Amino acid sequence: TVAHHLFPTTTYHYNSGGDPADIPDLTHHELVEFHQSHYHPSNSVIMSFGNIPVAQTQAKIHDDALIQFEAGKKHVSRPEQRLSAPISAVDTYTADEAGPDQTHHVLAWLLPSITDPKQRLALRLLEGVLIEHAGSPLRAYLDSHPLGKAPSPLLGLDDSHYEMVFYTGLRGSNPEHAEAVEQGIIDLLKEVASAPVDDETIETILHQIEIDQRHIGGDSMPYGLNLMLEGFSTAIHDGNPIDVWEVDEHLLWLREQVKDKQWLPNLIKTHLLDNQHRVRITMTPDSEKTARLAAAEQTRLDTIAMDLNADDKDILKQQALDLAARQAAPDDLSLLPKVGLEDVPTDISFKQGTQKQINLSGRESTLFEYEAGTNGLYYYQIIV
Secondary structure: OHHHHHOOOOHHHOOOOOOOOOHHHOOHHHHHHHHHHHOOHHHOOOOOOOOOOHHHHHHHHHHHOHHHOOOOOOOOOOOOOOOOOOEEEEEEEEOOOOOOOOEEEEEEEEEEEOOOHHHHHHHHHHHHHHHOOOOOHHHHHHHOOOOOOEEOOOOEEEOOOOEEEEEEEEEEEOHHHHHHHHHHHHHHHHHHHOOOOOHHHHHHHHHHHHHHHHOOOOOOOOHHHHHHHHHHHHHOOOOOHHHHHOHHHHHHHHHHHOOOOOHHHHHHHHHHHOOOOEEEEEEEEEOOHHHHHHHHHHHHHHHHHHOOOHHHHHHHHHHHHHHHHHHHOOOOHHHOOOOOHHHOOOOOOOOOOEEEEEEEOOEEEEEEEOOOOOOOOOOOOOOO
């Protein structure tokens, strides 16, 4: 719902999964045409990570896949037309029962493109200043807000789209408080922007940003996949992914900017306070919404059924049976890549480290050091 109003003219205006009410109008020809146009290699970005020679990887992809396609049209991302003044809208969400203190108020600002990695890091710093922890000004304000129960789940910077978005808001409120909630958040941002942010706060957040940018531990997913996901979001919009991976350059730039005490307050003014592309959405509970949508769908189905003759119905039944049979058929496992013992190297090399004695809290201990590509971070593991 927020995206529907925040992006009035671009692709993000629409539900990415399709509106259930409109899907029945989609013909098979239109579906195939869209798929062939948008899910085409000419509209893709292909990355690999590892020590396999890149020419070998590219040749394999070309010979096994790309050679089967002709060049197609590349679809280019375009910026949203900016609003000249903030707007507001009211919508409903499905709830088991409607009542007081169930309204959500959400504010969203449309920000610059993600293709500038320095701007992206700057906005991550801005996000950290405002909501990093319970003591951060915006989060603390929302946590204790008298007109609601808690911050909105939509809170912080979203840098997954072509143009970034900053969200904030309050849940557990009531519809009549929409303007007061919005004005309170604006006043809080004005207060934060009226004075320099203290150095300790900036350094703490910068340190966390640097750790996030450099960390290769692969706690949630392999490091190579992390790198590619960071690069994909820029490359898919015709940005240079290498710029995203130049960690040192961007962190150095960020540290230079924060030396100017007005730089961060000016970021808040530029991207939030003076940014007219702002949307306020008020979501109220509707206990009858599900039943109403189901009734509308049933009415539509009944209307369609009235226009079907016996042959039409038989065709639909057969198509449904054919689809069910296809979905129930076992998958062809021969299509999947396979790994066997012959793919596992018999010779395994172990990293050689250095060993030395150190004094650890007054106790003689042994330190083993291993050199590795860790993006400038040191990783310690202590066994007691």
